[in-house]
Amino acid sequence: MxxxxxxxxxxxxxxxxxxxxxxxxxxxxxxxxxxxxxxxxxxxxxxxxxxxxxxxxxxxxxxxxxxxxxxxxxxxxxxxxxxxxxxxxxxxxxxxxxxxxxxxxxxxxxxxxxxxxxxxxxxxxxxxxxxxxxxxxxxxxARRPVVKGFFDERTWSIQYVVSDPETGKCAIIDPVRDFDEKAGSTATKNADIILGYIRENKLTVEWILDTHPHADHFSAAQYLKEKTGASTAIGEKVVDVQILWKGIYNWPDFETNGSQWDKLFAHGDSFKIGSIDAKVMFSPGHTLASITYLIGDAAFVHDSLFMPDSGTARADFPGGDARMLWRSIQDILSLPDETRTFTGHDYQPAGRAPRWESNVGEQKQNNIHIAGMSEEKFLKLRHARDKTLPMPKLILHALQVNVRGGRLPEPEANGKRYLKFPLDALGGATW
Missing domain, CATH: 3.90.190.10 (Protein tyrosine phosphatase superfamily)
Structure with a gap:
């Protein structure tokens, strides 16, 4: 030895x-x-x-x-x-x-x-x-952009700060607002850690970006907008998600025009983070509104692809579609092999440490739901797996916040905020 x-x-x-x-x-x-x-x-x-x-x-x-x-x-x-x-x-x-x-x-x-x-x-x-x-x-x-990931253990989510080292400009992607469903308590611990990193590195926030309305955590986009003054953005298909959930929550007065964000991106839209070119790819399947942000050599794919040892995300949420997910994944995998891919969740298979960065070449070669798969085989695998998965425990809590750009419900007459919880609105019961 x-x-x-x-x-x-x-x-x-x-x-x-x-x-x-x-x-x-x-x-x-x-x-x-x-x-x-x-x-x-x-x-x-x-x-x-x-x-x-x-x-x-x-x-x-x-x-x-x-x-x-x-x-x-x-x-x-x-x-x-x-x-x-x-x-x-x-x-x-x-x-x-x-x-x-x-x-x-x-x-x-x-x-x-x-x-x-x-x-x-x-x-x-x-x-x-x-x-x-x-x-x-x-x-x-030598890499541009610099990507810093922040892992939230409670929701297995990864939040990102993506920065241009030349100008010090940055974007925040998919930030988490803390929520304890048992106590009904909210906090901004995750978001404040991100703000601390931004201060320490003397960065200026230009964008707060959502890849889609999340079903497993509250978005901190609105809180961070209030703290930084940066513009918020999401894909334009969020209006379809808003229409869907307006019916589920029975919100007759809810505006389903995406006005809760400063910018709605269409497929192919481009923008900049400092001097770095960024582009939007429509990536539906996991949700109706999912998009990929391609920033320099980094693709933020959120729930379309997980790390290669975890596969892909479910496609059985309201508005989800496994065939659309497969085709969105093929669009992502058509990027150059060296393109870095950053996922939005990591569930730590075999108890390994959290990971969130791969690249297109590794995904094509090693992703357990992609390598050697045809479209029909993927659909069979995805449908069978999704049938075994319960609904996320926070889906009914989170969507009513996240389709509003991360805004919590307004306080009522007693100064308290209340979530609306529809009964028998979704399948996936655990019995």
Missing amino acids: TITKINDKLSVMPQPETTDFHFLAKQGFATLINARPEGEEQSQPGTAAEEEAAQRADLIYAFVPVTVATITEADVRAFQRAMDESTGPVIAHCKSGTRALLLYVMGEVLDGRMRREDLNAFGLQHAIDMSAATNWLSTHY
Whole structure:
């Protein structure tokens, strides 16, 4: 067993046997990080076996699976979180230990604790090739736009700040307003974290963008507009969603013209974030109004595509259509292979750390609902899967806020706000 000590907090190693875990615990390690994807080799123990063995050895277990070609900043930050949350020294492994160390040094450089020009010497010191980290960091710093993701654990949602490093202008995409359905409480914790990031990086918000009216969280678009003065926008087909839900909520006076946003985008519309060109693609299927924002080399696909190990989103909401979803996905996959794709949710299959960035080439090759699929096979899979899914627990709460651009209901005479909750309005009961 070869263990390479990097510092007092971190050591890395090749793939261990699960029988080694008690030994690792006796050596003083508190946390084991597995940076190896499931099924990479037949000989590896596998995530479930590793996690069970770690628990028996009283080790905290974290799963941050990466390949050298697909490492993203989300992976780097997940590795950092696992280290930060450890109560003692950390042992991290992949097949050889290299990827685990790459994740560490990338974070050190991103946070200014290590210089890029020192990486080669650092690698020589530990007999590990750092060229992949050097290449990744060069690409990362050269990218336009800069994309920062914010993961909300309660709703598995990812919110984004997309910025132009040349001008400091930015857009916020799909921000979350906090809601506790049991207490009926609202808060702006997620949105305020975003505002803190914007202040710290001296950014100016030009746009607050919704990809569609969300069924699983409240939108913070209106709150952020009040705080920043930025324009709000969504796809023009939101009016069809408004008409649909106006009937469900029995709102005779509700205006279904999209006037709750400052801008309604049509398919093919273009705009700018600072000096970066942006374009709108109509992507219906998950909802009637879903759109993709193509900003520089980054496509914000929200619920059309998840990460490759999660597949695609459901298409059985009111107004959803699986065939339309397939065709929207084909439009997205017609973009250049190197186009980065950013999803709106991540449900962490196999308990891995949250991830939200992929690219078109990886989606075509590895997405479990797309690779090797025909349209008819996809429809069969999507319909069968959707029948097993209950309605999102917040759909009836959230839509009455989100079809109004993120505005909460107006206070009534007693100063309190009230949600309207129609009974027997949707299928998908759990019994």
